[in-house]
Amino acid sequence: MASDHPDSAIPDAIEMFERERERWREIDALLRRLLSRLTYAAEGRNIGLDAVLSDIRLATRNTFDEQRLTPLLDALTDAVAVLDEELAQPSREAALPPSPPLVPLPQAAEPVLDRLLLAILDRLPLGETAGAELESLRQRIVGCHDTRMLQAHGEALAALVARHIEQLEEAQRTASRLLDHVDNELTALTEHLDEDNQSRNDAVMARRELGERMAGEMLTLRERARTASDLPSLQADVHARLAAVGAHLATLREREQTREQAWYEHTARMRERIRELESSTRNMEATLKQKLQLADTDPLTGLANRRALEARMASLHESNAPDISLLMLDIDHFKSINDLLGHTAGDRALRIVAEQLQAALRPGDYLARYGGEEFVALLTADANEAMRVAERLRIRIGQARFHSQNQVVPITLSCGIATMRDDDTPESLFERADQALYRAKDNGRNRCEAA
Numbered sequence: 018m019a020s021d022h023p024d025s026a027i028p029d030a031i032e033m034f035e036r037e038r039e040r041w042r043e044i045d046a047l048l049r050r051l052l053s054r055l056t057y058a059a060e061g062r063n064i065g066l067d068a069v070l071s072d073i074r075l076a077t078r079n080t081f082d083e084q085r086l087t088p089l090l091d092a093l094t095d096a097v098a099v100l101d102e103e104l105a106q107p108s109r110e111a112a113l114p115p116s117p118p119l120v121p122l123p124q125a126a127e128p129v130l131d132r133l134l135l136a137i138l139d140r141l142p143l144g145e146t147a148g149a150e151l152e153s154l155r156q157r158i159v160g161c162h163d164t165r166m167l168q169a170h171g172e173a174l175a176a177l178v179a180r181h182i183e184q185l186e187e188a189q190r191t192a193s194r195l196l197d198h199v200d201n202e203l204t205a206l207t208e209h210l211d212e213d214n215q216s217r218n219d220a221v222m223a224r225r226e227l228g229e230r231m232a233g234e235m236l237t238l239r240e241r242a243r244t245a246s247d248l249p250s251l252q253a254d255v256h257a258r259l260a261a262v263g264a265h266l267a268t269l270r271e272r273e274q275t276r277e278q279a280w281y282e283h284t285a286r287m288r289e290r291i292r293e294l295e296s297s298t299r300n301m302e303a304t305l306k307q308k309l310q311l312a313d314t315d316p317l318t319g320l321a322n323r324r325a326l327e328a329r330m331a332s333l334h335e336s337n338a339p340d341i342s343l344l345m346l347d348i349d350h351f352k353s354i355n356d357l358l359g360h361t362a363g364d365r366a367l368r369i370v371a372e373q374l375q376a377a378l379r380p381g382d383y384l385a386r387y388g389g390e391e392f393v394a395l396l397t398a399d400a401n402e403a404m405r406v407a408e409r410l411r412i413r414i415g416q417a418r419f420h421s422q423n424q425v426v427p428i429t430l431s432c433g434i435a436t437m438r439d440d441d442t443p444e445s446l447f448e449r450a451d452q453a454l455y456r457a458k459d460n461g462r463n464r465c466e467a468a
């Protein structure tokens with residue numbers, strides 16, 4: 018989580034970018050493995066197609082090499098077109114060179130692939146910009162059982178991940194540039210202080226030099242007074258010496274004034290630079306705070322997202338806070354709301370549920386959107402109190418009037434509740450609440466079950 022201390026905002030942000038980049042790299046690797054499996058799954062239909070699939074596997078083994086992939090994708094399209102033609106004209110089969118026997122796809126392969134892609138999608142942190150694209154991809158994957166289409170969706174997902182990694186790297190480069198800027202300004206400030214010190218040392222030396230000269234003049238005068246034979250020549254000598262001392266003083270004053278003037282100008286310039294530095298640091302801090310906050314916020318509902326929730330659970334666990342209960346709240350049959358009323362209405366329903374839940378909780382309680390149509394509330398409450406709160410939330414959502422296409426759409430939710438035990442970790446607490454939620458679903462939905 019971001020610290021409020023200004024000194025740590027930049028390192029926190031850089032650390033966050035590093036973590037995010039690592040996560041996206043893992044996803045990137047996962048997608049490449051997935052793509053590789055997809056190509057294996059599609060093999061055995063046509064020699065040409067097999068060759069292209071093998072090349073695609075090689076081209077994506079370590080990274081997505083766009084330059085190599087683009088011609089391969091064209092070749093893939095051609096190979097698939099040939100395959101389509103072969104399938105459409107079985108009578109030509111005899112004239113074609115013998116193909117290896119068709120290896121039937123395992124029955125479970127396609128549904129597994131679409132579930133696998135959906136599982137990856139669910140694990141992706143939905144940034145504000147990627148969110149809409151990912152959701153549209155989700156819609157295309159749901160219910161799709163065509164291996165080739167799934168492969169194309171996998172590639173689209175991979176491209177999106179690659180773009181996101183690029184954006185993260187750019188954000189990290191920006192933070193580094195800002196750090197360099199601060200570093201340069203601080204170096205300039207240190208140099209100014211060094212110069213200032215030097216100038217003070219010079220002034221001290223000049224004063225010491227004047228003191229020594231005055232002492233010399235006084236010594237000479239005293240000697241002249243002792244050996245002087247007549248008063249007029251002594252007077253003339255005293256005047257001459259005093260004039261010399263006066264000249265020394267005037268030179269020193271002039272030098273001091275010049276030095277002082279230079280010092281004022283230099284200091285004014287430095288003050289200006291410090292003001293600029295403060296202002297750019299403030300802007301930078303605000304931008305980074307905003308970025309950190311966005312990284313912890315679900316763009317659709319404005320609630321904390323899964324990442325923020327996990328951090329919150331970890332810190333509650335570390336602090337040994339007593340009486341922590343976790344409520345896992347899942348909207349019932351949400352898919353049918355999407356299917357019947359459309360995705361936009363589904364989004365609106367999610368926002369309304371989020372508002373209703375937030376309004377029904379106490380200020381100290383913590384609410385997050387865990388993903389999809391699932392919300393999590395963290396309460397300071399024992400098991401009995403947690404059940405009361407969960408029931409209150411369930412009833413409130415059941416009574417909320419959600420309107421779409423001139424009809425009232427009933428929305429209910431099911432809830433699983435777990436209260437932290439001594440031997441619990443954040444994961445086990447979550448797991449127990451999840452199991453209780455499944456029981457609530459199995460037992461008919463629109464109900465709460467405690468672990």
Ligand SMILES: Nc1nc2c(ncn2[C@@H]2O[C@H](COP(=O)(O)OP(=O)(O)OP(=O)(O)O)[C@@H](O)[C@H]2O)c(=O)[nH]1
Binds near residue numbers: 351360362
């Ligand atoms: N509109 C919208 N739909 C979403 C979003 N995130 C996930 N979904 C959809 O939520 C639906 C969840 O469906 P399921 O997991 O089958 O669950 P359900 O229909 O609520 O059924 P039960 O939980 O068993 O009662 C899927 O259709 C997802 O596409 C979102 O941000 N907006």
